[in-house]
Amino acid sequence: MSTLALPAPGLLDPARPEPLPRADDLPAQITRSGLTGRGGAGFPVGAKIAALRRPPAAIVANASEGEPLSAKDTVLLRESPHAVIDGLLLLSDALAPRAALTIMVHPRSAAGVRAALAARPDGHRVRLQVAQERFVAGEATAVAAALAGGEQIPADHPHHLTEKGLRGGPVLVQNAETLAHVARIARHGAEAFRSAGSAEDPGTRLVTIARPEGAESVLEVPGGATLREVLHLAGTEPGMLDAVLVGGYHGRWARPEQLDLPLGPRPAPGVHGAGAGVLMLLDRGRCPLAVTTAILDHLAAQSAGQCGPCVLGLPRIAASMHDLEAGHGDPARLRRRLEAVAGRGACRHPDGTAQLAASTLTAFGPELTAHAAGRCTGWRR
C-alpha cells in the first residue's frame, strides 16, 4: 500500500541555500532508501553508484529534458534549484571531491540556474552547460558527448559510462530530480525518504501532467500511487479521459480500466512504468491513432542518424501507423516492422518508439477496427 502523505518540505517548495551536511555515509543511505533514477530508466541509484570501479572523473546533474511533454526538471529548477545543486555537491563530497561537476540544463532553465549558482558561496564548484534541444539529448552517453564538446547525441555503440566515460574516467550522470532526492536523503536519512510511497516504490516522484499540445502542470506524488490517485491529486476527472499515455513519448497507453494500477519506476505486470514521469491525457473524443501518428513522426525525425534500424525502421513504423489511421493499414505489417528494430539501436530510441506503437495496437483495437471500416471513434483530432 502506498501512503498519499507527502513529506514536508516538498521537492518543489522553494529553499534557500543551507550549509551542506556531512556526506560520509551517503552511498549507504542511498542504497537503504531504495531511491531509483527519475530520468526514465528507473535504475536503483545505489546499484549505479556501486558499479563505479573508480571515483568518477565527472558528475552531471542532467536536466536536458529532451522529452517534449516533460516539464518536471524545468519546474524543479525554477522552484528549488538549490535542492538539485545540493544533491550534486553532496554526491561529489561522498564519492569524488575532485570530480568535475556540471549541471546540464534545457535552455529555458539556464538563467535561473546561473543566478542560483551565483547566490551560493560554493556555486563556483559547479559548471553550467546548456543542453542541445533534441529528444535523445538526455540519454547518458549523449550528455557525456556534450561534456566532451561534441554533438549531444548517444554514442553509436552501447557502453557503460560508470566504467569509461570522459577522458578514460567514469562519468556519473544523474537526473536532476534524482539529485534533489539525494539531498533530501542526506539531510533527513533513508528512513524519512521511505516514509512516503510504498515498500516497492519508496519516496516521491515529480509527475508532469500533459495533453498532446504540451505540459500543463507538475506535481509531486508518492511512489506506488495509482494512476487514478495521481489524476485525483492533479484535479483531473478520470471519467473525461479515453486513455493516458504513461511515461511520455516512449511510454505505453493505459485505458480507463487500468487506472487503478500503481505507477512504479519500471513497467512490470500490474505496474505502470513512470518513465520520465509524464502522463499525457487523452480526452474522450480525441482520435488516439491521430495523436500516436503525430508522436511517431516526431520520434522518427529525432533519430541521431547513426544506426540503420533507427534511421530506416522508425519512418517505416510511422508510415504503418499513418496507414492504419487512414483505414488501409495492416497491423501484422506494423508488428513485423516493430520486430525488425527490437534491440538493434545503440540506444533505447528504437525500442522506446516501438513500445509506443505496440501499445497502440494493444490498447486501441476497437479504434483500429473502426478506422478500417472508414469511421473514426473520435470527433477531435
Ligand code: SF4
Ligand atoms: S538508435 Fe537511433 S538515436 Fe540511438 S544512437 Fe542509434 S541512430 Fe542514434
